[in-house]
Amino acid sequence: MVVHKLAPQPGEYSYVFGGREPMISIKPGDIVEVSTEDCFGGRVTSPDRLPSEVVPFNEMNPVSGPIQVEGAEPGDMLAVHFVSIVPARKYAVSCVLPQFGALTGTRETAMLNESLEERVWFYDIDLESWTASFKARNSDYRLQLPLDPMHGTVGVAPAGGEVRLVMTPSTHGGNMDTPEARTGTTLYLPVNVAGAMLSLGDGHARQGEGEVCGTGLESAMNSVIAVDLIKEGAAAWPRLENDDYIMSTGSTRPLEDAYRISQKDLIAWTSDLTGMDMLDSYQLVSQMGLSPAANVCDPNYTMVAKLPKWTLQGAQAYGGAHSRLRKTAEDYSSR
Template sequence: MCKACDYTIHGRNHHFGWDRANAPVLTIEPGKTIEFECLDSSGGQLTPSSKLDDVSRLDFARINPVTGPIRVEGARPGDALKVTIEAFKPSGFGWTANIPGFGLLADQFKETALQLWSYDRDTLSPAAWSPWAKVPLKPFAGTIGVAPSAPGTHSVVPPRRVGGNLDIRDLAAGTTLYLPIEVDGALFSVGDTHAAQGDGEVCGTAIESPMNVVLTLDLVKDANLAFPRFTTPGPVTRHLDAAGYEVTTGIGTDLFEGARAAVAQMVDLLSTRTGMPAVDAYMLASVCGDLRISEIVDQPNWVVSFYFPRIVIE
């Protein structure tokens, strides 16, 4: 465990929905450092020995558990919770799946698929997807947020003004995140840890991986943030940049359809070039390729680009 941490929160202290009525598992003074034991997004339902049929048997009531909540003394609506992401302690195991009905191209990929990953948790050397690819790793927490003010239980799946399932891969070690607070105490939770993900998480899953997260929680009084914001400690794509990118585009009046077109073309390109099945190319794109809005001012058509790092397949 973390010797520099003030507290450790074990994975058994998790919940499956945002709710301002959730009882805190710990109350802290601002400025404390905590190690969180985070489950993967399946809540432990998928393991290194899982088979394809296990994806079909997933209990979606147990999806995306988050560890917490933590009450921060003095936190009030209008303040911001300052979350300094100190470190990740990966497990060495991960999974990626195509889940029917979920993902950007769900209408094109209707069959279940599963990829199990084993990686070096100490060196974080690129994780092999034999025989086609090796993916550089960048651990982060996909779900990180505080309780909303609206009463009742709210799904963890969609992102919200107060954070939640943001799936921003640059919320990595060294980044500082600021979250709008809507309830007294903030009620902070974190989970859905990933070993790697592309911007967009296009198939709906990344390299989903249980791991511990070390965070420092502090307050910025009267910040009055409209939405979350964050600061990175340096370049954000250096782990993928070395060999350049293959890029496909989608152009039209609808950004969502443009994104679908760009990803579909990349799936075709990867399948043709490597010989991998299309569904594998789709999942691989999800864990390391990036969707970008390249142009949104030249009416009536917008440009969406999909960047796939060549280092993965060279």
């Protein structure tokens, strides 16, 4: 087992997918221990430091990478398994930002009313109890929330030499903000350029489905990923798999089109795995599928479509790639 370390220094983080030279090069089957910064670049250090005053928009969501995967070519599928995701600081930050979030006017959703007040919440992180402390800003209300760490932004270089800000999710992955990208999940990303050029960041100590206010519990992370390559296996959109579900994503506006993309991809995937035709697969997904929102606040919205794996009657996606990567994760953890 080959284990790499990726720990960018300030000034080495990327704010785009595409157009950058790799920081490290790995082979399929390798492990990467990677540190990531929070979406504010670590600049919000107290509730009085408002993100709009200390973080330029084009420096939001720094990502670590790119990671070049040897042998990856356009048309392949990259498999990224989250072995572990652990908050790196004793606190996480959430906020309401002007003109950002699902329930306020934005540049794309024009309203006559004033923007919401910018407000910052600090959460104490306790790794021993695996909790985060919610403290209301304008009352004495307190609550311990269970940690559920995830990476909101994971992606590869887009096709055609395009360079995209990390904030916008699309077919290359990016800022999808799905809580499904947690420990034990495998994320499948279509490869668009030689080497794939994988980057990740935007750790959340936890996040509700939809990320309605526009931020999760934003946290620097110490993460471990296992990376594999599925030759000529690319789908049109990122997919996920855990022990219980296969999942498809769609990222665009309006939200109903993101929903349609995710559902159409899941139906096609179900058809491929079961051998059923499209309409039979459509019927099965209609009765057994789940449809969590990932984000309804980013430049593109993201929807997820999920199907329980028991409905596939033993069929395995990508020749059992998820199970193989789970075994790799277990071997790493037991060293």
